[in-house]
Amino acid sequence: MSTLHTVNKSPFERSNLDSCLGHVVAGDSIILIEDAVYAALSGTSVTARMADAAKQFRICVLGPDLQARGMDTGAVIDGITVVDYGGFVDLAAESRVVNAWL
Amino acid sequence: MSTLHTVNKSPFERSNLDSCLGHVVAGDSIILIEDAVYAALSGTSVTARMADAAKQFRICVLGPDLQARGMDTGAVIDGITVVDYGGFVDLAAESRVVNAWL
Amino acid sequence: MEEENESGVVKKFMYVNRKAPYGTIYALEVLEMVLISAAFDQDVHMAFLDDGVYEIKKGHTPKGVGMKNFSPTYRALEGYDIEKLYVEKESLEERGLTEDDLLVPVEVMSRADLAKLMSEMDVVLTA
Amino acid sequence: MEEENESGVVKKFMYVNRKAPYGTIYALEVLEMVLISAAFDQDVHMAFLDDGVYEIKKGHTPKGVGMKNFSPTYRALEGYDIEKLYVEKESLEERGLTEDDLLVPVEVMSRADLAKLMSEMDVVLTA
Amino acid sequence: MKFAILVNEGPYNHQASDSAYQFVKAALEKGHEIFRVFFYYDGVLNATKYAEPPQDDRNVGKNWAALAESHKLDLVVCVAAGLRRGIVDDSLAPGFRISGLGQLIEAGIQADRLVAFGD
Amino acid sequence: MKFAILVNEGPYNHQASDSAYQFVKAALEKGHEIFRVFFYYDGVLNATKYAEPPQDDRNVGKNWAALAESHKLDLVVCVAAGLRRGIVDDSLAPGFRISGLGQLIEAGIQADRLVAFGD
Numbered sequence: 001m002s003t004l005h006t007v008n009k010s011p012f013e014r015s016n017l018d019s020c021l022g023h024v025v026a027g028d029s030i031i032l033i034e035d036a037v038y039a040a041l042s043g044t045s046v047t048a049r050m051a052d053a054a055k056q057f058r059i060c061v062l063g064p065d066l067q068a069r070g071m072d073t074g075a076v077i078d079g080i081t082v083v084d085y086g087g088f089v090d091l092a093a094e095s096r097v098v099n100a101w102l
Numbered sequence: 103m104s105t106l107h108t109v110n111k112s113p114f115e116r117s118n119l120d121s122c123l124g125h126v127v128a129g130d131s132i133i134l135i136e137d138a139v140y141a142a143l144s145g146t147s148v149t150a151r152m153a154d155a156a157k158q159f160r161i162c163v164l165g166p167d168l169q170a171r172g173m174d175t176g177a178v179i180d181g182i183t184v185v186d187y188g189g190f191v192d193l194a195a196e197s198r199v200v201n202a203w204l
Numbered sequence: 205m206e207e208e209n210e211s212g213v214v215k216k217f218m219y220v221n222r223k224a225p226y227g228t229i230y231a232l233e234v235l236e237m238v239l240i241s242a243a244f245d246q247d248v249h250m251a252f253l254d255d256g257v258y259e260i261k262k263g264h265t266p267k268g269v270g271m272k273n274f275s276p277t278y279r280a281l282e283g284y285d286i287e288k289l290y291v292e293k294e295s296l297e298e299r300g301l302t303e304d305d306l307l308v309p310v311e312v313m314s315r316a317d318l319a320k321l322m323s324e325m326d327v328v329l330t331a
Numbered sequence: 332m333e334e335e336n337e338s339g340v341v342k343k344f345m346y347v348n349r350k351a352p353y354g355t356i357y358a359l360e361v362l363e364m365v366l367i368s369a370a371f372d373q374d375v376h377m378a379f380l381d382d383g384v385y386e387i388k389k390g391h392t393p394k395g396v397g398m399k400n401f402s403p404t405y406r407a408l409e410g411y412d413i414e415k416l417y418v419e420k421e422s423l424e425e426r427g428l429t430e431d432d433l434l435v436p437v438e439v440m441s442r443a444d445l446a447k448l449m450s451e452m453d454v455v456l457t458a
Numbered sequence: 459m460k461f462a463i464l465v466n467e468g469p470y471n472h473q474a475s476d477s478a479y480q481f482v483k484a485a486l487e488k489g490h491e492i493f494r495v496f497f498y499y500d501g502v503l504n505a506t507k508y509a510e511p512p513q514d515d516r517n518v519g520k521n522w523a524a525l526a527e528s529h530k531l532d533l534v535v536c537v538a539a540g541l542r543r544g545i546v547d548d549s550l551a552p553g554f555r556i557s558g559l560g561q562l563i564e565a566g567i568q569a570d571r572l573v574a575f576g577d
Numbered sequence: 578m579k580f581a582i583l584v585n586e587g588p589y590n591h592q593a594s595d596s597a598y599q600f601v602k603a604a605l606e607k608g609h610e611i612f613r614v615f616f617y618y619d620g621v622l623n624a625t626k627y628a629e630p631p632q633d634d635r636n637v638g639k640n641w642a643a644l645a646e647s648h649k650l651d652l653v654v655c656v657a658a659g660l661r662r663g664i665v666d667d668s669l670a671p672g673f674r675i676s677g678l679g680q681l682i683e684a685g686i687q688a689d690r691l692v693a694f695g696d
Contacts, residue, residue: 003323006573008477010351010382012425013117019222019254022294023319034473035354038385043427064395064480068353070388070402084395085484092571093459093490099328102222102466102576105450108692110596112224112255114298121349121381124421125446136592137227140258145300166268166599170226172261172275186268187603194690195578195609201455204349204585204695213567229589233499236538240559244567270595272634327566329464329574340686356470360618363657367678371686397476399515454685456583456693468587470661471619500590503622506663515661542589542634544625549668 002027004095008034008102011046020101021053029058029091031083037065040080047077054079062088104129106197110136110204113148122203123155131160131193133185139167142182149179156181164190215326217241218249221256222330225275226266231259232274234331242284249325250281251318252310253292257299260291262307278308292318342453344368345376348383349457352402353393358386359401361458369411376452377408378445379437380419384426387418389434405435419445461485462569463495464562466576468503469518470511475504478575479521486529493569494532495522496562497554499576502540505533507551523553534561580604581688582614583681585695587622588637589630594623597694598640605648612688613651614641615681616673618695621659624652626670642672653680 005024009016017039020030030053032040039050040061053059054077063082066073073082083091092098107126111118119141122132132155134142141152142163155161156179165184168175175184185193194200219238225231241248252260264275281287289310296302296312303312313321322328346365352358368375379387391402408414416437423429423439430439440448449455463482467474482492497504504519511517526533533554535545540556550556566572582601586593601611616623623638630636645652652673654664659675669675685691 003328008354008474008575010354013349013351013382015115015254022315023322025319025323028323033477035351035382038351038382038426041427045425047427065353068391068393068396068398069351069385070390070392072390085480086488088481089461089485089488089490092461092573095571097325097328098571098573099220099322100330100574100576102330102574105455110227110593110694112227115224115255117381124442125449127446127450130450135596137224137255140224140255140299143300147298149300167226170264170266170269170271171224171258172263172265174263187599188607190600191580191604191607191609194580194692197690199452199455200690200692201347201449202457202693202695204457204693211567215567217563217566227592229499229591233539236559237498237562240563241566244560244563246563246567269592270599270635270640271592327572329566329572330576338686342686344682344685354473356472357618360658363678364617364681367682368685371679371682373682373686396473397480397516397521398473454691456685456691457695468619468622468662500587500619503587503662506668508663508665508668509661510663510665511661512657538631542628542630543587543622544627544629544668546627546629549625549627549663 002029002095004091004098005030006098006100007032007036010035011039016101024057029060029095031088031091032061033065037061037069037071040077041071041075042077051077051079060091104131104197106193106200107132108200108202109134109138112137113141118203126159131162131197133190133193134163135167139163139171139173142179143173143177144179153179153181162193214245214247216247216249216324217327218251218322218325220328220330221250221252221259222254224255224258226269226271230331235277237329238286239284242286248286249288249290251290253295253318257291257295257301260306260308262305275307290318290321341372341374343374343376343451344454345378345449345452347455347457348377348379348386349381351382351385353396353398357458362404364456365413366411369413375413376415378417380422380445384418384422384428387433387435389432402434417445417448460491460493460569462493462565462572464572464574465495465497465501465504466499466574468500472577474575474577475518481573482525492531494534494561494565496565497535498539498562500543502535502543502545505535505545505551505554506549508549519551523551526553579610579612579688581612581684581691583691583693584614584616584620584623585618585693587619591696593694593696594637600692602644611650613653613680613684615684616654617658617681619662621654621662621664624654624664624670624673625668627668638670642670645672
């Protein structure tokens with residue numbers, strides 16, 4: 001009975017991720033894709049918030065989008081899982097509904 | 103020797119206005135157009151910041167964009183000037199360069 | 205607007221309106237989706253949050269920007285039995301708006317309650 | 332790339348890069364403008380701030396998303412005598428990046444200094 | 459499992475159509491069914507027959523059409539959104555068809571999951 | 578005063594082209610000269626000849642073409658951005674011409690002000 005939330009915008013430029021985080025309920029998952037992958041990295045001004053969110057919800061980040069942007073998967077925040085497109089499909093299949101925070 | 107800065111995005115959704123405000127120098131002007139007109143209104147969570155900025159820089163807002171969105175020009179923050187497209191053209195002509203914060 | 209819904213399946217559709225009107229076209233074109241969903245006899249919900257609350261602000265007058273006023277469509281939704289309109293309280297407050305500023309009857313609810321309602325939908329589409 | 336600049340006028344052009352690469356095309360297509368400005372013998376400046384600092388992050392590998400790696404173009408700018416590249420310190424810091432993460436030599440400057448530099452330009456184009 | 463896909467943005471300017479394409483490819487590789495890919499808003503621009511991107515870049519529209527041919531995908535362009543933006547019979551690329559928005563709602567009803575990609 | 582205008586987004590999806598159009602109209606009314614209007618990025622989509630928006634809505638492309646005719650405006654579509662997005666000779670609306678990006682830089686050099694509208 002859970003939702004997969006997709007977020008595709010940079011947390012530094014847009015409010016989409018904040019809005020998503022305000023509407024996630026217990027059992028839901030979030031996947032960060034496209035420019036939202038920057039939210040998954042340690043050492044930034046949004047890291048603390050994301051590390052905290054990752055303790056409450058399953059948060060994943062799309063590996064191909066990290067690699068496109070030259071970001072090392074080793075820099076991903078502990079508790080956030082790197083997945084490929086197949087993993088994205090699995091997450092969508094495992095959830096009951098997919099909600100894109102456009 | 104001044105710059106006219108144009109901002110067209112909502113302050114609630116995007117960082118454009120914040121970025122603009124961080125790069126304005128003495129003597130510059132700012133015009134809020136399109137979805138940025140919401141930043142010109144009193145009673146919102148960004149009002150205090152804008153009222154403060156209006157004390158340091160000339161800030162204008164495009165009237166036709168306020169009207170399109172059903173916003174009363176009477177609700178515009180004191181110190182922010184409502185202009186029409188002709189006023190926008192005048193501001194651009196009076197400034198030395200126009201910098202669009204896209 | 206009459207469409208065949210041969211399957212007989214009725215799903216809970218929610219249209220999540222997060223974007224301001226006129227600056228982009230999403231607010232206008234999502235209404236087409238809403239109307240067609242109703243024609244397919246689906247259980248249609250509309251949520252207005254973030255800048256989406258501006259979509260149903262009274263008094264849109266876009267003549268001066270050369271655009272069409274599409275806000276009468278919100279008033280027409282009732283005629284298509286689309287009456288489940290929800291507005292997020294926190295989004296209104298951040299923007300200094302109250303229920304009196306809105307042009308259609310809505311149910312104002314907290315972010316937490318809206319999140320719960322969203323989680324009960326079968327299809328969620330954000331515009 | 333040789334163009335005639337019949338007027339002989341040389342203006343200070345600044346390209347302000349505020350957007351992340353790959354999610355949108357702006358970072359790629361602005362480079363075309365930059366190159367053509369140089370061909371017109373203009374005084375070309377590039378500023379990288381906000382998410383624009385990600386454009387010159389080392390190691391772009393977009394094969395997995397099916398897109399082309401355009402970051403070698405930044406390395407080629409020097410060959411067109413485009414050497415005035417400025418990166419905003421505060422933007423790097425917010426994103427946990429340092430000068431070592433960047434694939435081309437740049438001048439890192441404070442927001443205040445960058446604002447001052449911007450104010451001295453004749454044409455400013457943001458992408 | 460039956461997926462339906464919604465693409466809200468045109469090619470190149472946003473990554474949305476690329477992401478949708480990669481998702482569909484991965485879903486097919488895992489043996490899932492793609493009930494339909496629907497193009498709405500600027501998404502209709504993926505279906506222009508006139509695009510000629512640089513040879514060293516991808517051709518988003520042709521990639522969709524090729525995938526549709528090899529996997530019998532149903533690529534549907536919204537007629538109203540298309541009219542507004544100049545995607546009509548005369549400008550439509552092979553592999554796409556133009557139809558009403560009802561096709562999206564039907565996809566939402568019939569598919570197990572509707573996954574949207576946009577700006 | 579001589580203005581040059583840059584339009585970065587396509588019609589309808591964003592207000593950018595509408596705002597640019599209103600700005601140009603107001604500038605002309607004040608007796609200013611419009612050196613050139615240049616369409617880049619998705620802005621090239623303003624120049625499709627196939628758009629047929631609903632009759633109760635504006636036609637952004639036709640409005641530009643009409644203004645160009647009455648005021649002898651130079652409406653230039655970037656050839657490279659156009660090729661990528663399907664705006665080529667066969668799909669170009671009357672009133673626009675296709676040329677290189679040098680036309681934008683020239684406008685930036687020749688005009689007193691370059692004003693950009695985008696997303």
